[in-house]
Amino acid sequence: MRIEARNLSFAYSESSLALNDVSLEVPSGSASALIGPNGSGKSTLLRVISGVLRPQSGAVFLDGDPIARRSTRDLARHLAMVEQERAMGFDFLVREVVALGRIPHRARFAGQTQADVQTIRHAMELADVCALANRSIHAISGGERQRVYLALALAQEPAVLLLDEPTTHLDLRHQTEFMSIVRQQATEGMTVLIAIHDLTVAAQVADRMALMGDGQMIVAGTPGDVLTAENIESTFGVRAIVGIHPELGSTYVLPKLAGRREA
Amino acid sequence: MTVRSHRLGLWVIWSLLVLLVASVVAGIMVGPVMIPARTVIASLFDVQDDSISAIHRIIVLQIRLPRVLLGLLVGSALAVSGAAMQGVFGNPLASPYILGIASGATAGAAVAILFASGSLLFLPMGAFIGASVAALAVFRLARGSDGRTSVLTLILAGVAIGALFSALTSFLLFLSSGGEKLSDVLFWIMGGLGRASWTSVAVLAPIVVAGISAVLYFTRDLNALALGEEGAQHVGVNPESLYRWLLVLTTLLTASAVAMAGTIGFIGLVVPHVMRLLLGPDHRRLIPASALVGGCFLIWSDMAARTVLAPAELPVGVITAFFGAPFFLYLLKTRGASL
Numbered sequence: 001m002r003i004e005a006r007n008l009s010f011a012y013s014e015s016s017l018a019l020n021d022v023s024l025e026v027p028s029g030s031a032s033a034l035i036g037p038n039g040s041g042k043s044t045l046l047r048v049i050s051g052v053l054r055p056q057s058g059a060v061f062l063d064g065d066p067i068a069r070r071s072t073r074d075l076a077r078h079l080a081m082v083e084q085e086r087a088m089g090f091d092f093l094v095r096e097v098v099a100l101g102r103i104p105h106r107a108r109f110a111g112q113t114q115a116d117v118q119t120i121r122h123a124m125e126l127a128d129v130c131a132l133a134n135r136s137i138h139a140i141s142g143g144e145r146q147r148v149y150l151a152l153a154l155a156q157e158p159a160v161l162l163l164d165e166p167t168t169h170l171d172l173r174h175q176t177e178f179m180s181i182v183r184q185q186a187t188e189g190m191t192v193l194i195a196i197h198d199l200t201v202a203a204q205v206a207d208r209m210a211l212m213g214d215g216q217m218i219v220a221g222t223p224g225d226v227l228t229a230e231n232i233e234s235t236f237g238v239r240a241i242v243g244i245h246p247e248l249g250s251t252y253v254l255p256k257l258a259g260r261r262e263a
Numbered sequence: 264m265t266v267r268s269h270r271l272g273l274w275v276i277w278s279l280l281v282l283l284v285a286s287v288v289a290g291i292m293v294g295p296v297m298i299p300a301r302t303v304i305a306s307l308f309d310v311q312d313d314s315i316s317a318i319h320r321i322i323v324l325q326i327r328l329p330r331v332l333l334g335l336l337v338g339s340a341l342a343v344s345g346a347a348m349q350g351v352f353g354n355p356l357a358s359p360y361i362l363g364i365a366s367g368a369t370a371g372a373a374v375a376i377l378f379a380s381g382s383l384l385f386l387p388m389g390a391f392i393g394a395s396v397a398a399l400a401v402f403r404l405a406r407g408s409d410g411r412t413s414v415l416t417l418i419l420a421g422v423a424i425g426a427l428f429s430a431l432t433s434f435l436l437f438l439s440s441g442g443e444k445l446s447d448v449l450f451w452i453m454g455g456l457g458r459a460s461w462t463s464v465a466v467l468a469p470i471v472v473a474g475i476s477a478v479l480y481f482t483r484d485l486n487a488l489a490l491g492e493e494g495a496q497h498v499g500v501n502p503e504s505l506y507r508w509l510l511v512l513t514t515l516l517t518a519s520a521v522a523m524a525g526t527i528g529f530i531g532l533v534v535p536h537v538m539r540l541l542l543g544p545d546h547r548r549l550i551p552a553s554a555l556v557g558g559c560f561l562i563w564s565d566m567a568a569r570t571v572l573a574p575a576e577l578p579v580g581v582i583t584a585f586f587g588a589p590f591f592l593y594l595l596k597t598r599g600a601s602l
Contacts, residue, residue, distance in 0.1 A: 050496075072496055072500065074499075081497045082491075086489075087352030087491060088489055088490065088559035089354070089488070090539070091544055092545075096543070096545060100498055103483060103498045104498060104533060152498075
C-alpha cells in the first residue's frame with residue numbers, strides 16, 4: 001500500500017505549528033526512514049498518518065484513498081503502529097497482548113478462529129517472542145516488550161507499518177534484531193515508515209529517507225541524497241563525516257565530537 | 264494462582280453462577296427465623312406442600328426474596344461499575360466511591376428525601392441526577408486543556424467533589440432538624456438492604472440488567488484500552504466513544520444502586536481486584552465474574568448484618584467495609600507493585 005501525505009499542517013496549540021505544509025510519499029513495499037532532530041515533527045507526522053491526530057489542513061492517502069473516510073477499525077486492518085513507549089495498564093500476558101492485534105479483524109463476540117491462532121503464532125515467531133508467551137507484559141525487559149508490541153502490530157496483518165523510534169531504549173543486540181525483522185517485512189512487501197534517531201542504522205534499514213526540521217520537510221530521497229554533511233550540519237547543527245561503508249555499501253555518519261585535547 | 268486459559272475461565276464463571284444460586288437460597292434461609300432449605304425451594308417454585316406454614320411462605324416470598332434479590336442487583340451493579348471504571352482509567356484505584364459519584368448520588372437522594380418526600384419515583388431520579396452532576400464535574404475537571412485525562416487529577420478531583428457532596432448532604436441533614444426524614448437520609452448514608460420491596464426490585468432489575476449487558480458489550484474494547492488511548496485506536500477501537508458510553512453506564516449503575524440501598528462501600532473496589540487476581544485482567548471474563556461475585560458478596564454481607572447483632576440489624580456498609588478495607592490493605596501491602 002502506498003502512503004501519500006499531502007500538504008499536512010498540524011498544531012497542538014495556536015502558538016506554533018508542529019507540521020508546516022509537509023508532504024511525503026512512501027512507495028508500496030518499501031522502507032522509508034524519517035529523520036530529524038528532537039521536536040522536528042517526526043512523531044507528529046507519524047501520528048497524523050496513523051489517523052490518531054487529525055491534520056488542520058492537508059490529507060493522508062493510502063493507495064489514493066483518504067484515510068479520513070475510513071473508520072478507526074477499517075484503518076486498523078491496514079495500518080499498524082509501534083510506539084516508542086507504551087505504558088500497559090494491568091497485568092496482561094504476552095500472548096494476550098499479541099492477540100489484541102486481531103480485534104479489527106474479528107466480530108465483537110466471535111471467539112478465536114483457527115486462522116486467528118495461526119496468525120498470532122506466526123506474528124510471535126517473526127518477532128521472536130514465543131518463549132515469552134506466558135510471561136506478564138510487566139515482567140519482561142524493555143527490549144522484549146518492544147518486540148511484543150511489534151508482534152501485536154504484525155498480528156494485525158497490516159499492509160502499512162509505522163514505527164516511532166521503536167529502539168530508543170534497546171541495547172545494540174536488541175536494536176539490531178528488531179531492525180532486521182522490520183527490514184525483512186519491507187523486503188516481503190510491507191510498506192514501512194520508521195522514525196529513527198540513529199542515522200547509520202536508518203541508512204541500513206531504509207530504501208528512502210526524509211529529513212525533517214522545525215516542522216518542515218527539508219529533503220527526501222535515497223539515503224545517499226539525504227545524508228550529506230551539509231544537510232546534517234544545517235538541521236542537526238553537528239559536523240559529521242559521511243561515507244559509504246566499503247563492505248556494507250550503505251551510508252554511514254560519524255559525528256565529530258568536541259572537547260578532546262588535541263593530540 | 265491465576266486462571267488464564269479461556270476454558271478454565273469459563274469453568275470458573277459457571278462455578279460462580281452455582282455459588283450465586285446457593286447464596287440466594289442461603290440468604291433466604293438465614294435470619295431471625297431460620298427457614299429450612301426445603302421450605303425455601305418449595306416456596307420459590309410454588310410447590311403445594313401442607314407441611315409448609317403460611318408464615319414461612321410469606322417470609323420467603325415477601326420479605327427475604329426481594330431483599331436477597333436487591334442485594335444481588337446492588338452488589339452486581341457496584342462491582343461492574345468498579346471493574347468498568349478501573350478499565351476505563353487503566354487504574355485499579357478507580358471506583359464509584361473514590362471518584363465521588365456515590366457521594367453525588369447520596370446528596371441527590373437526600374435532596375429528594377427532604378424536598379420531594381422521597382417517593383420511589385423521585386428518589387432514584389434524585390440519586391441519578393446527583394451522580395451525573397458529580398461524574399460530569401469530575402471528568403470535566405480531570406480533562407486537561409489538551410483533551411487528555413490524567414489519572415492523578417481524576418482521583419484528586421473525585422476526592423474533592425466527593426467531599427463537597429458529602430458536605431452538602433451533612434448541611435441538608437443539619438437543616439432537616441431531626442424527625443423521620445433525618446433517619447431516612449441517615450439510612451442512605453450508612454447503606455443497607457432493609458428497605459427492600461418487590462417495587463424496588465422491579466425498578467432496579469431492568470436498569471441493572473440492561474446496564475451490565477451494555478458493559479459486557481464493551482469488554483473487548485476495554486481490553487484494547489489497556490494499550491493506552493492511542494494504542495487502542497491503533498487496533499481499531501475509538502477511545503472517545505468508549506469513554507462516553509462507559510461514563511453513562513457506570514453512572515447509571517452506581518446511581519440506581521445507591522438510590523435503592525444507599526452507599527455501600529468497597530464492593531466496587533475489592534471485588535474487581537480479587538477477580539483480576541483470580542482470572543487475570545481480560546475484561547471478557549472479569550466483568551461477568553465481578554457481577555456474580557459482587558452479588559454473592561453483598562448477599563453474604565447482608566446475612567452477616569442481619570445475624571451478628573440479631574434482632575438488631577447492622578448497616579451492611581459496616582460489614583462490607585469491615586471485610587473490604589483490611590483485605591484491600593493486605594492487597595496493597597503484598598502486591599503493591601502490580602496493583
